[in-house]
Amino acid sequence: MDAITTEWPEINIGERRVRYKGRIATLTTARKQHRCEVCPEPIKPKENYFSIVMAGSGLGGIKFPDRCHVDCLPNFFKKVKTAKDF
Numbered sequence: 697m698d699a700i701t702t703e704w705p706e707i708n709i710g711e712r713r714v715r716y717k718g719r720i721a722t723l724t725t726a727r728k729q730h731r732c733e734v735c736p737e738p739i740k741p742k743e744n745y746f747s748i749v750m751a752g753s754g755l756g757g758i759k760f761p762d763r764c765h766v767d768c769l770p771n772f773f774k775k776v777k778t779a780k781d782f
């Protein structure tokens with residue numbers, strides 16, 4: 697497990713992988729356009745974004761990752777914080 701454990705609001709979005717609130721966000725380069733979970737702007741091809749999966753759910757949990765812009769990651773975790781999971 698090489699994920700970096702951080703506590704809100706000290707998420708360092710410069711890291712390639714961020715672990716928080718039972719999620720692991722991995723910096724990825726888009727190969728096609730994706731929808732951002734946080735803002736209305738699309739994630740464009742060749743743009744860096746975070747792919748976010750539930751931690752500890754095994755490979756099956758990676759099937760449907762959430763995606764958001766690098767700059768949107770703190771807001772994604774703000775949203776997660778109010779969710780009932782974890």
Ligand SMILES: [Zn+2]
Nearest residue numbers: 732735765768
């Ligand atoms: Zn966004």
